[in-house]
Amino acid sequence: MAKEIIAEAENNMRKTVDVVKKEFASLRAGRATPALLDKVMVNYYGTPTPINQMANVSAPEARLLVIQPWDKSTIPDIERAILKSDLGINPTSDGTVIRLAIPQLTQERRQELVKVIKKKAEEGRVAIRNVRRDANDSLKAREKKGELPEDELRRLQDEVQKLTDRFIKEIDQLTANKEQEIMQV
Numbered sequence: 001m002a003k004e005i006i007a008e009a010e011n012n013m014r015k016t017v018d019v020v021k022k023e024f025a026s027l028r029a030g031r032a033t034p035a036l037l038d039k040v041m042v043n044y045y046g047t048p049t050p051i052n053q054m055a056n057v058s059a060p061e062a063r064l065l066v067i068q069p070w071d072k073s074t075i076p077d078i079e080r081a082i083l084k085s086d087l088g089i090n091p092t093s094d095g096t097v098i099r100l101a102i103p104q105l106t107q108e109r110r111q112e113l114v115k116v117i118k119k120k121a122e123e124g125r126v127a128i129r130n131v132r133r134d135a136n137d138s139l140k141a142r143e144k145k146g147e148l149p150e151d152e153l154r155r156l157q158d159e160v161q162k163l164t165d166r167f168i169k170e171i172d173q174l175t176a177n178k179e180q181e182i183m184q185v
Contacts, residue, residue, distance in 0.1 A: 002148060078091070121172070140153065
């Protein structure tokens, strides 16, 4: 029973790190990557739809994204969604494909992005600490019911703390890597 609590905590912490990775991937670092468009939703026949579900998105060059919609009539909707997004990129279309030229980042914009990265990383660390708290609460409840001896409770809490430390360290590493990538000129 207690092993299930530890396994669930580890699983939830892993999911949190994956969310942080996804958040970082959608932040623009001056390099074109299809993940930049993951959060952009297009109003497709009244349904908010991600661009990658309506078009082929590729990065043929370091500073260019090409969007090839499967349905050409959606081009104006996709352009509108990109303009409304917080990407700060103007789409250009020739009627069959949409091109997004990724501009060089200014130093000011880089510093703003680093702040955003640190905020997202802190949110991830807080989420991991919440998972730790929930796991420890579950273990303490088991101990109160008499299902766990006190020394076993301490050992399991140490295990949860080691998991917490490991995943927080992973988030810190991701943060450092993304920060370095953004500050690179």
